[in-house]
Amino acid sequence: MDVKKHLLERHLNPDLYTVSWDDETATFALWNLSGQWVGYQQYRPFAPKSFPNDPKQGRYFTWAKNKTAVWGLETWAFKKDVLFVTEGVFDACRLHNVGLPAVAVLTNDPKQLRPWLNSLGRFTVAVCDDDAAGRKLGKLCDMFLTPCENGDLGDMTDAQVFDFVKKNSLDKYR
Numbered sequence: 001m002d003v004k005k006h007l008l009e010r011h012l013n014p015d016l017y018t019v020s021w022d023d024e025t026a027t028f029a030l031w032n033l034s035g036q037w038v039g040y041q042q043y044r045p046f047a048p049k050s051f052p053n054d055p056k057q058g059r060y061f062t063w064a065k066n067k068t069a070v071w072g073l074e075t076w077a078f079k080k081d082v083l084f085v086t087e088g089v090f091d092a093c094r095l096h097n098v099g100l101p102a103v104a105v106l107t108n109d110p111k112q113l114r115p116w117l118n119s120l121g122r123f124t125v126a127v128c129d130d131d132a133a134g135r136k137l138g139k140l141c142d143m144f145l146t147p148c149e150n151g152d153l154g155d156m157t158d159a160q161v162f163d164f165v166k167k168n169s170l171d172k173y174r
Contacts, residue, residue, distance in 0.1 A: 006045045010154060012093045018074060028089055030062075030069035030106070033116070039064030041071065041089065041106055067112035072096065072103040082123045085141055087133060090154040095127065098162045102127075110137050117141065127153060 003021040007014055014021075018029035024046070030039035042061040051058040072092045076083065084102035086092045095102035105113055117124050117140055126141035128134035129152065138144030147153055147164050156164070 003045060010090050010093075011097055011158070012090060013097075016075060016096065017072075017093075028071050030064055030071055031073045032066065032068050032070075033073070033119075035073075038066055039069040043089070062106050068116040070103040070105055070113075076101040076103065082125060083120060084125045084127050085117070085137065086126075086153065087128045087137060088154070091127065091152070094153045094156060094158075094161050095165075097158050098165065100165065105137065109133075110140055114140050 003023065003026050004014065007019070007021065007026055012019075020027050024044055026043045026045070028041045028043065029037055030041060032038045040063055042055065042058075044059050047057060047059045049059050053061055055061045055063075071089050075096050082101065084092070084095050084100050086095070086102055086104045088106065089104045092102040092104040107113075123143070124141040125143045125145060126134070126138040127145045127147065128137050130146040134146060135144070145164075145168055147156065153161060153164075
């Protein structure tokens with residue numbers, strides 16, 4: 001299976017993002033608030049999960065120059081009053097697909113992002129799994145939502161994502 005086809009099946013439009021791919025790996029650029037490139041995440045969709053953050057064998061490998069690197073900033077209009085925060089790229093792009101500003105923090109211990117999130121001066125909404133990592137991220141944001149009844153955001157259709165947002169009275173942020 002080819003990587004671009006896989007990205008499209010995960011509802012990620014490669015034309016919207018700074019992403020490159022080859023036969024095995026997609027690479028996503030990470031940015032800071034100054035618009036500087038500060039890192040990347042490699043994604044090998046067909047690799048096992050048994051090699052966490054391994055640059056050659058792992059499904060995911062993230063490298064960043066500093067602790068405030070996030071994915072998805074290229075889609076955010078800073079005039080918006082809210083920013084949705086997810087753990088991963090595919091969850092954030094699901095929110096982008098229904099017109100919501102979102103970034104992915106790409107970490108399971110996001111406490112170093114607290115000053116960064118606070119400096120935004122925006123209402124932040126964590127949308128993540130109801131597990132230990134998700135709850136850590138949820139504590140850093142103004143609101144914590146989990147789509148547990150529908151599964152993972154990455155597995156939802158656009159209609160389900162939209163309904164989830166609407167159900168939680170967040171459609172006013174569209």
